[in-house]
Amino acid sequence: MERLTALDAGFLDAEDADRHVSLAVGAVAIIDGPAPAHDEVLAVIGERILATPRLRQVVRRHPLDLSAPRWADDPALDLAHHIRRAALPHPGTDAELFRFTAEAMESRLDRERPLWQCWVIEGLADDRWALLMKMHHCIADGISTMHMLTGLCDAGVGATYVEAIRATADEGGGAQAAATRTLNPVDWVRSAWNTASALTTGTVKTITGAIEIVDSLLRTGPASPLNGPVTTMRRYSAVRVPLAGALSVCEAFGVTLNDVALAAITDSFRAALLRRGEQPRHDSLRTLVPVSVRADDAADQTGNRVSVMLPYLPVDEPDRVEQLRSVHRRMARVKSGGQSQAGSTVVSALKLVPFALASRTIRALTALPQRGVVTLATNIPGPRDRLSMMGREVVGMLPVPPVALRLRAGVAILTYADDLVFGVTADFDALPDVDELAAGIGKAMTCLAAAARHPHPGRPGLVLIPPTDDADTPTPHLDRVQG
Incomplete structure (x- = not known):
């Protein structure tokens, strides 16, 4: 008999704490050609879905x-x-x-049945159809959700961008590994000392990170239209940009792809605050950034394996390139400060606490009206190669994040083939300008790509680009935003 972990069950508790919330995650595959007959869909897609045991099970x-x-x-x-x-x-x-995506994601999944739905959506322009996969967050995090969605495709699960991300993060071992590689007694003592020092430093970092997380959750930030109670209705929008343009920004400025994506989100949220008559401050956009702690060989396993970081995104900075540099510095500082390690430690510690206590604690914490964190930005590495579904090409994928815990907007970032896609879910009443929010991300990516191509002669790596406070943001479309 398999039981839910405290973290997985916590998503059920968080949903129970607010009747306006549905903690389901989703992804949309846009597919060329006419939609197949429903009997064919039931036979083919049904068989592939039920190959995952968790999707045949209910929570008791x-x-x-x-x-x-x-x-x-x-x-x-x-x-x-x-x-x-x-x-x-x-x-x-x-x-x-x-x-349609927003409306399909609004309703809660029936807990008397397996916690997933799959929508075949006909009638898309250009003779296309779509497949929306919706499942409860207690089943899967972003990586495992994407793994299950790609598993529905004809070739099954192939290579994803997660390997490239992990490869760049791998530093090739550490003090403990070094200690096991040497037999020289002097070197062994030195390695043992380094290992002990590293463990002590790691413990201090974890404690520091835990203090920062608690402070972020308890500290009341400035009043923000982006934080507050949510309704049961949602809006959704998305924008797609060339991945090559984003990678050129990484190379030109020596930053990560996640830095580039967060900088574009920063610029768009700055514009959103200005549209509401708010003056962006340095502490206006505390952001929940989930961090995967899933091992490379565990992508096919259900459940959540995440930690968190809570950086401030620099919406007070008007220059887009300076936003990027500031994001890079802040993310490096947060990573080195131990927030991710602290989150993982808390999740592990929950396993040692009686479940009744852990459940009541999570439910009480998620019911609190937190005002420190304003939005969510989650990065999901998707398939490297273009996929096909029932013999038809998957021309695009859209991530769909949930909205909860008084966060009125959430952004999911997905890499698919040569695309970088941003999906934005927002509370219906609080953010009627969700299309402008998505389009602003695409516009910022365009400007950063231009900065990477045409550096300013007086300041290497910089380019004169339009200010961020203009109001002529275009309506988003899934055709690529040209960088």
């Missing part, structure tokens, strides 16, 4: 939550409850697809 909670919920096979599983079909109104543009 114990009275008073005295022990962790368990996964149990659903004896009455009926694919007709889960695989559904819909058609967009004419003309089937991005706007209609975004509206």
